[in-house]
Amino acid sequence: MNHDRNAGMLRRTPVQRRSAERFERLLDACAQLLDEVGYAGLTTKEVARRADVPIGTLYQFFSDREGLIGALAVRNLESFLARVAGRLEREEPEGIAGIVEVTVDEFVTMRRTIAGFGVVDFGAVGQDHVLEATLDNNTAVAGRLRSFTASLAGGQDDAEVDIAVRVALECADSVLKLAFATDPQGDARLIAECKRVLNSYLHDRLR
Amino acid sequence: MNHDRNAGMLRRTPVQRRSAERFERLLDACAQLLDEVGYAGLTTKEVARRADVPIGTLYQFFSDREGLIGALAVRNLESFLARVAGRLEREEPEGIAGIVEVTVDEFVTMRRTIAGFGVVDFGAVGQDHVLEATLDNNTAVAGRLRSFTASLAGGQDDAEVDIAVRVALECADSVLKLAFATDPQGDARLIAECKRVLNSYLHDRLR
């Protein structure tokens, strides 16, 4: 009954040393290549070649091309959550505006520094079952972020808070995507606008 | 200097009768097929077969597979704009809330009735240069919608109104995508939430 979010994506989880390294190398090569040739241009053969791993080995780990990209999205998600949670605990920002500030800034930082993050972030934008992965992943993010917002929302229904965070997250994702499509470093005006949307909505919505 | 939005997407625009019909048949087949097999599953050979057009003819019109899907997105966009403009002129809704209501409802209606609209809407979600097409297309929508919102925004800078509409549109797109991913008929709760985001933000933003 172990609820594995990678279900259907992975064929075999590496347990020995060498294959664990190969697994990571494959994800790194995938991320790099996504930045260079885009989602559609990525080929499994080239990923394998760059990671210096035979093609057969790639398919021992990942169920298919989408699975490979999906696994990268999961790694990104995990990393993002860890960073946001860390900063929130360390800085204990005040109110909704404070949380929005930290979360958006952390996303922007990753977008600027993590290879491939711009193409797949938490789930390779709009791709069939990868979209489902995105939705599930974004739901997971929402769930974890809720624990921070909950303290701010007066006597609100948990389900209500959940939906608000979920919607806010989806908006943030899309406006930030626009910000980075406009300017590779992230259009400052649009990043500010993203925070504004979140603040307006969440302020109205929670209490 | 004719600014053609289909630039790079089309190879030849049909001018004679027969090929114009084939062109439309190809877009129809593409839309239908997208609903059946999804974005990744769509093959140009099957589109051609369904439209009863040889594969070579498909490539006389469209530069590639993405071009075909992009052309469908443009057709959707044109149709959406005509419908929204029509309703706004006919009903002359009051205030921001009225415009939001009409626009979101029209999107929902198309999502429920137009084949393929759920997969590509205005630009095949997040795909390389098709993403650019989406962005350009959404910018075009924003430009046209601005003429309606402008009357509501007191002495606001045109550029400020533009950016607000642009951001609002991106949010609407993503929240509605979530609404239809959750429920094939469009989750009513999330559709309502979409309107709420837009109202909160635009109310704060435009005066």
Add this chain to the structure above:
DNA sequence: CCTGAAACATGAGCGCTGCTCATGTTAACT
């Protein structure tokens, strides 16, 4: 140290894809 089973490694090759291009046919205007 031996042994068996599980984990891991490998790349030729299958079925299929997107797309081209050489060769022809039809329509429209002078």
Add this chain to the structure above:
DNA sequence: AGTTAACATGAGCAGCGCTCATGTTTCAGG
């Protein structure tokens, strides 16, 4: 009738995702 531009066609090429038969390595239990 002649000329040109628009249109039609499908066999076939290069390259893709992915499989699978055959082998090698790791490591716990005796």
